[in-house]
Amino acid sequence: MSSRVRPAPGTIQALQTALTAEHAAVYGYGVAGAYLTGSAQATAATSDWLAHQVARDHLEAVLRSLGAQPAAAAVAYQLPVPVRNPSQAVALAVLLEERIATAYLGLVALSNASIRDYGARQVQASALRAAAWRGDTVAFPGMTSAALARPRKQS
Amino acid sequence: MLPLAAVSGCDGPDVLAAPPSPAPDVTVLRGAIAAEQLMITRYTTVLHQAGAAGGSAGSLAGALQPLLAEHRAHLAQLRSRLIVPAGSKASPATPHERAPAPVPPGVSASVAFLRTAEQDAATTMLERLHGASSSLAQLFASIGASEATHVPVLDAAAAQVAP
Numbered sequence: 001m002s003s004r005v006r007p008a009p010g011t012i013q014a015l016q017t018a019l020t021a022e023h024a025a026v027y028g029y030g031v032a033g034a035y036l037t038g039s040a041q042a043t044a045a046t047s048d049w050l051a052h053q054v055a056r057d058h059l060e061a062v063l064r065s066l067g068a069q070p071a072a073a074a075v076a077y078q079l080p081v082p083v084r085n086p087s088q089a090v091a092l093a094v095l096l097e098e099r100i101a102t103a104y105l106g107l108v109a110l111s112n113a114s115i116r117d118y119g120a121r122q123v124q125a126s127a128l129r130a131a132a133w134r135g136d137t138v139a140f141p142g143m144t145s146a147a148l149a150r151p152r153k154q155s
Numbered sequence: 156m157l158p159l160a161a162v163s164g165c166d167g168p169d170v171l172a173a174p175p176s177p178a179p180d181v182t183v184l185r186g187a188i189a190a191e192q193l194m195i196t197r198y199t200t201v202l203h204q205a206g207a208a209g210g211s212a213g214s215l216a217g218a219l220q221p222l223l224a225e226h227r228a229h230l231a232q233l234r235s236r237l238i239v240p241a242g243s244k245a246s247p248a249t250p251h252e253r254a255p256a257p258v259p260p261g262v263s264a265s266v267a268f269l270r271t272a273e274q275d276a277a278t279t280m281l282e283r284l285h286g287a288s289s290s291l292a293q294l295f296a297s298i299g300a301s302e303a304t305h306v307p308v309l310d311a312a313a314a315q316v317a318p
Binding site: 123 | 221222224225228229232277280281284285289290292293294295296297298299300301303304305307308
C-alpha cells in the first residue's frame with residue numbers, strides 16, 4: 001500500500017498511532033506470554049505476539065514509503081493492568097487487542113482506499129484475537145462508547 | 156410573469172424538480188441495514204429449528220442468542236445513522252437482497268449456513284468501506300469485525316450438534 005504521492009492530512013498521525021499501539025502490544029504480549037506457559041494459551045500468545053511484530057514491521061515500512069520516520073518503541077511500558085498470573089495475562093491480552101482495534105479504526109477513517117482496507121482487516125484480526133482470549137464476542141470491536149452514543153450526520 | 160427564482164432574487168432549490176437522489180452513504184447504509192435484517196431473520200429461523208428439534212440442538216440457544224443480540228445492536232446502530240433527505244427516492248434493492256438464500260432444513264446444516272453467512276457478511280462489510288464517509292466506514296469495519304468473530308463461535312456450535 002505504498003504511495004509516492006503526498007499523504008492526505010492525518011494519514012501519518014493515524015499510522016503512527018497504530019504503530020505505537022503495535023509497539024505496546026509487542027511489549028505487552030512479551031509480558032503476558034511469560035505467564036502463559038505450558039498450555040494452548042502459550043501457543044496462542046506466541047502466535048499473537050508474532051502477528052503484532054509483522055503488523056509493526058508493515059506499518060514502519062508504510063511510514064517510510066510516505067517519507068515519515070516511524071515512531072520508535074519505548075524501552076519499557078507501564079502495563080495498563082497488573083500482570084502476576086495467567087488470568088491477569090489474559091486480561092492484558094484482551095485490553096491490548098481492544099486498544100489495537102481502536103487504533104486501526106483510525107486508519108479506516110482515512111480516505112486512502114488501501115490504508116482503509118488494511119485498517120479494517122486489522123480490526124477484524126484484532127477482534128478475533130480478543131474474542132479468543134475473552135471467550136466471548138462483542139458487538140462493536142474497537143468502537144468507543146462515545147462514538148456509538150453520538151451518531152453524526154453523514155457528510 | 157417572472158419565474159419564482161427571479162422574483163425572490165436568489166437561486167434556491169427548484170421545489171418542483173424531481174426529488175434528490177439519496178447520498179452514497181444512504182444507499183450503502185440501506186444495504187447494510189437490509190443485510191442485518193436478513194441475518195436476524197436467519198438466526199431466528201435457526202433458533203426455532205433448534206428449539207423444535209430438542210436434545211443437543213436445543214442447547215444451541217446458549218451459543219446463538221448472544222450473536223443474535225449483537226446483530227440486533229448492529230441494526231439499531233445502523234438505523235441511527237440513516238438520515239434520508241426529505242422527498243428522496245428509495246434506492247433499489249440489490250438482487251441479493253431480493254432473493255436471499257433460505258435457511259436449509261436440519262439443525263446441523265442451518266448452523267453451517269449461518270457460519271457461511273457470517274463469513275460473507277464480514278467480507279461484504281470490507282467492500283462497503285469504499286466510498287463511505289469516515290465515521291460510517293469505521294462503523295462498518297467494526298461490525299464486520301464482530302461478524303468475523305461469530306464464525307469461530309458457530310464452528311464450535313456446529314461441532315456440538317454434529318450428527
